[in-house]
Amino acid sequence: MRLRTKTAQILGAAILAWFGCAGAAAQSIHLPPHEKVSLKNGLTLLLLEKRGVPMVSFQAIVKTGAAADPTGQEGLAAVTAGLLRKGTQTRSARQFAADLDFIGGSFDANSGPDFTGVSAEFLAKDLARGLDLFLDGLLHPSFPQAEVEKLLAHNVDEVRSAKDNPQQVLGRYFSGYLFAGRSYGRPESGDELSLKRIDREAIVKFYDSNYVPGNTILTVAGDFNAAEMRKKLEDALSAWAAKKVPAVTVAAAEPVTGKRLLLVDKPDATQTYFAIGNVGTRANDPDRVAILVVNSIFGGRFTSLLNEALRVESGLTYGASSRFDSRKQPGTFGMYSYTRNETTVAALDMALDVLRKFHKDGISAEQLAATKSYIKGQFPPSIETSSQLAWTIARNEFYGLDDSEVNQLEARLDAVTPEIARQVIEKHFPADNLVFVLIGKASVIAPLVQKYAEKQDARPVSDPGFWPPPSGKN
Amino acid sequence: MNSIRFGSAAMLLLCAVCLASAQTASQEFPVQSKTLKNGMKVLVQSDHSIPNVALYIFYRIGSRNEHPGTTGLSHFFEHMMFNGAKKYGPGDLDKVMEANGGSNNAYTSKDTTVYQDWFPRSALPLIFDIEADRIENLSFDPQKIQSERGVVASERRTSTDNNNSGLLSEQLWAAAFIAHTYHWPVLGWMSDIEHWTMDDLKQHFAMGYSPSNATMVVVGDVTPEEIFALCEKYIEPIPAHAPPPPVTTVEPEQLGERRLVVRKPAELPLLTIAYHLPRTNSADFYALNILRTALFQGESSRMYQRLVDKDQLALYVNSYSPMAFDPTLEVNYAQPKLGVDPAACEKAMYEELERVKDSGITEEELQKAKNIRLVEFYRQMRTINGRANTIGTYEVFFGDYTKLFDAAKNYAAVTKEDVQRVARAYFVANHRTVATLVPENAKKEKP
Numbered sequence: 001m002r003l004r005t006k007t008a009q010i011l012g013a014a015i016l017a018w019f020g021c022a023g024a025a026a027q028s029i030h031l032p033p034h035e036k037v038s039l040k041n042g043l044t045l046l047l048l049e050k051r052g053v054p055m056v057s058f059q060a061i062v063k064t065g066a067a068a069d070p071t072g073q074e075g076l077a078a079v080t081a082g083l084l085r086k087g088t089q090t091r092s093a094r095q096f097a098a099d100l101d102f103i104g105g106s107f108d109a110n111s112g113p114d115f116t117g118v119s120a121e122f123l124a125k126d127l128a129r130g131l132d133l134f135l136d137g138l139l140h141p142s143f144p145q146a147e148v149e150k151l152l153a154h155n156v157d158e159v160r161s162a163k164d165n166p167q168q169v170l171g172r173y174f175s176g177y178l179f180a181g182r183s184y185g186r187p188e189s190g191d192e193l194s195l196k197r198i199d200r201e202a203i204v205k206f207y208d209s210n211y212v213p214g215n216t217i218l219t220v221a222g223d224f225n226a227a228e229m230r231k232k233l234e235d236a237l238s239a240w241a242a243k244k245v246p247a248v249t250v251a252a253a254e255p256v257t258g259k260r261l262l263l264v265d266k267p268d269a270t271q272t273y274f275a276i277g278n279v280g281t282r283a284n285d286p287d288r289v290a291i292l293v294v295n296s297i298f299g300g301r302f303t304s305l306l307n308e309a310l311r312v313e314s315g316l317t318y319g320a321s322s323r324f325d326s327r328k329q330p331g332t333f334g335m336y337s338y339t340r341n342e343t344t345v346a347a348l349d350m351a352l353d354v355l356r357k358f359h360k361d362g363i364s365a366e367q368l369a370a371t372k373s374y375i376k377g378q379f380p381p382s383i384e385t386s387s388q389l390a391w392t393i394a395r396n397e398f399y400g401l402d403d404s405e406v407n408q409l410e411a412r413l414d415a416v417t418p419e420i421a422r423q424v425i426e427k428h429f430p431a432d433n434l435v436f437v438l439i440g441k442a443s444v445i446a447p448l449v450q451k452y453a454e455k456q457d458a459r460p461v462s463d464p465g466f467w468p469p470p471s472g473k474n
Numbered sequence: 475m476n477s478i479r480f481g482s483a484a485m486l487l488l489c490a491v492c493l494a495s496a497q498t499a500s501q502e503f504p505v506q507s508k509t510l511k512n513g514m515k516v517l518v519q520s521d522h523s524i525p526n527v528a529l530y531i532f533y534r535i536g537s538r539n540e541h542p543g544t545t546g547l548s549h550f551f552e553h554m555m556f557n558g559a560k561k562y563g564p565g566d567l568d569k570v571m572e573a574n575g576g577s578n579n580a581y582t583s584k585d586t587t588v589y590q591d592w593f594p595r596s597a598l599p600l601i602f603d604i605e606a607d608r609i610e611n612l613s614f615d616p617q618k619i620q621s622e623r624g625v626v627a628s629e630r631r632t633s634t635d636n637n638n639s640g641l642l643s644e645q646l647w648a649a650a651f652i653a654h655t656y657h658w659p660v661l662g663w664m665s666d667i668e669h670w671t672m673d674d675l676k677q678h679f680a681m682g683y684s685p686s687n688a689t690m691v692v693v694g695d696v697t698p699e700e701i702f703a704l705c706e707k708y709i710e711p712i713p714a715h716a717p718p719p720p721v722t723t724v725e726p727e728q729l730g731e732r733r734l735v736v737r738k739p740a741e742l743p744l745l746t747i748a749y750h751l752p753r754t755n756s757a758d759f760y761a762l763n764i765l766r767t768a769l770f771q772g773e774s775s776r777m778y779q780r781l782v783d784k785d786q787l788a789l790y791v792n793s794y795s796p797m798a799f800d801p802t803l804e805v806n807y808a809q810p811k812l813g814v815d816p817a818a819c820e821k822a823m824y825e826e827l828e829r830v831k832d833s834g835i836t837e838e839e840l841q842k843a844k845n846i847r848l849v850e851f852y853r854q855m856r857t858i859n860g861r862a863n864t865i866g867t868y869e870v871f872f873g874d875y876t877k878l879f880d881a882a883k884n885y886a887a888v889t890k891e892d893v894q895r896v897a898r899a900y901f902v903a904n905h906r907t908v909a910t911l912v913p914e915n916a917k918k919e920k921p
Binding site for chain 2: 052053054055085093094097098100101102103104105123150153154156157158160161163164165166167266267268269270271301302303308311312313314315316317318338339340369370371373374376377378380381384385462
């Protein structure tokens with residue numbers, strides 16, 4: 001009971017301070033000031049104070065992701081991340097969960113293609129316990145054999161479960177087919193077979209060689225004193241010994257030439273889910289702001305050309321969009337939508353027609369102005385919370401970008417001219433070279449989609465893996 | 475449960491797991507309130523930390539107010555609210571809003587239809603002009619009705635027909651409610667989507683969209699004075715009319731367990747178990763939320779520990795209960811792992827419930843659940859968007875936004891005995907409905 005009383009009092013005070021404060025309205029979009037510290041062991045530390053809401057957010061980036069998974073052991077980075085909280089040198093998995101839940105904290109670890117993200121969040125009053133938990137998971141996982149087996153079995157079933165929902169796996173098939181066996185084509189989650197080839201030894205080896213200070217960015221944002229936090233972290237991290245930093249290289253993929261199509265058969269589907277695209281751009285592409293603007297017009301928002309055509313004007317679908325998934329090396333560009341089996345061809349034709357017209361007609365001055373205004377107006381809520389801020393500066397640091405990504409955004413948007421937009425369409429939006437991935441009822445749609453590509457592939461959704469098929473099948 | 479205009483539905487579950495709140499006096503929580511002459515209540519909270527505004531309008535109308543033959547009409551109508559009025563014709567609303575830096579969305583539940591605008595403060599007068607135009611002068615373009623029918627049918631195919639958990643949930647609710655209108659899905663049955671008429675839409679508008687049936691919440695870079703002035707200019711002149719007729723049907727007491735099976739091609743089975751709960755605005759609301767938190771939230775929760783960790787029966791296990799005007803359900807669900815009989819998951823879930831009914835939860839579990847609810851409160855309240863949604867949700871479902879201030883006190887007051895009592899009172903075999911999705915033609919593979 002003592003704890004509850006204390007909690008209520010502290011929070012009462014915090015809430016008044018928070019809701020009572022009325023800071024000056026921002027004149028333009030800016031990141032709050034923050035500091036960057038390079039520790040002796042090679043770790044990059046970023047600290048950002050944001051008072052008001054009594055929470056503290058941690059965001060670590062370990063600069064190794066699924067692209068570094070050994071061939072045949074896809075999912076290794078993700079499994080390693082998933083096991084961080086499943087037993088440490090001083091806590092069992094159960095104890096970790098109990099300690100975390102008791103203070104209402106969060107701890108999440110996931111691997112994307114380029115890096116592994118470990119994030120956590122706590123009330124400021126629980127900072128000491130929260131910091132201890134966060135660092136325990138990040139620095140001292142023990143990978144108990146029983147937990148390794150449990151998580152591997154769990155993740156195999158998770159892949160199967162995802163295959164019951166086409167929207168969850170479309171991206172995995174699309175990346176797989178587009179990159180065809182190269183780094184970015186391998187499923188971050190692993191698949192039904194690759195996960196079975198992972199063992200504790202591989203996990204420990206992956207952890208030891210990649211979770212090293214020189215390969216790590218640690219960001220803390222929220223309600224704390226930066227000088228005190230810096231001292232705390234320097235103390236806590238001083239025992240984390242410097243080690244050789246792994247050389248993670250991902251080869252850049254060339255865009256696919258010609259047209260190819262993969263049809264994934266899901267016999268009970270009443271809709272066809274599709275992705276059409278090609279190799280996209282790097283996260284630090286010099287054109288990235290112009291690409292943001294141009295894609296917003298093409299398929300990046302509700303009134304985009306794709307959504308207007310496929311949803312608003314024709315009612316073929318609940319949604320159509322396009323997206324550049326930009327990475328260290330060129331990632332994916334895709335147009336995405338779904339429509340009932342019978343209108344599959346109509347929707348695909350229409351998406352291709354929108355793309356063709358985009359190349360032909362380009363962008364009007366009016367569209368350009370409206371889009372800049374839209375992006376500027378929608379941006380501030382994306383850096384509203386401490387976790388959003390921690391993520392923003394950590395990501396910038398990882399990709400070699402800086403605060404100007406935010407602070408100069410408005411000026412960079414203003415600098416996008418119709419001519420630049422035209423060049424961006426020409427350079428970054430595919431025209432004739434296209435990769436199609438469809439998940440749907442093959443018995444109905446297979447004969448109808450022959451016309452889209454000279455090269456065609458097919459496989460049932462229930463077959464293990466994504467693409468390419470394991471062990472030379474298909 | 476809810477169905478949204480576009481995008482992800484993940485955030486919508488938030489309002490299902492209600493919030494803890496900190497102890498603070500209402501006069502110190504700077505929400506300003508005003509009721510317009512036409513009956514619309516307006517709630518404003520200033521926050522100048524970002525130059526943006528979140529504006530929500532909650533209408534107290536949802537699929538609960540519908541009838542057989544036109545189920546899903548509330549949700550369809552929500553879509554039509556974006557398809558043209560007098561001043562802003564078809565397509566104009568979205569285009570003008572976006573060109574001025576704004577965006578929008580909306581969601582429909584069994585009880586409410588909620589419109590959301592997010593915009594820079596520079597767009598304030600425009601947003602009010604747009605909202606007033608569509609509340610007062612919505613147009614019913616036959617061509618737009620036809621194309622939007624296709625959009626909603628596609629939404630249904632995506633969220634229900636091609637989504638196993640959506641499909642099973644629909645069947646579960648239909649079995650658990652035989653009389654009350656919570657029986658049918660928010661999106662409506664497909665044949666109703668195909669057949670409703672323009673007259674149905676007009677009747678729905680006349681029934682549900684009186685300003686007196688709505689609450690507006692504005693949070694962000696605004697002052698209450700300017701919002702009230704904009705309301706007087708744009709919203710107050712819109713006349714009030716009769717509210718929707720009351721929903722008088724009361725679900726009769728369930729007198730025995732109901733079971734149903736859905737068979738279809740699938741990789742993995744699914745299990746859902748529903749129990750009847752009282753409406754949101756009831757004395758047991760807080761104890762029920764604490765029970766749900768102790769059982770289901772976090773990897774140290776009882777159900778996770780038992781089904782996912784210890785016995786390794788399920789891929790996940792969780793629970794939700796939507797905010798509701800009338801007695802509703804708590805739905806507990808799990809995905810059995812490959813090769814696991816759903817009956818094994820079901821048995822384990824019952825055993826965990828029985829343990830709470832027999833021996834209650836521990837003092838530590840009680841405190842943990844309260845702490846979790848408190849942090850959830852902060853997560854929800856730390857953005858202007860989350861705050862607008864929370865303030866409006868309390869106003870609508872508890873009848874008064876100031877109930878938000880009592881939430882912390884109400885959670886603090888929950889005892890172990892309360893938790894045990896509600897577990898015994900509501901989680902009884904005769905009142906449950908069990909729905910299972912069984913993969914058909916699945917391979918006889920073992921893990």
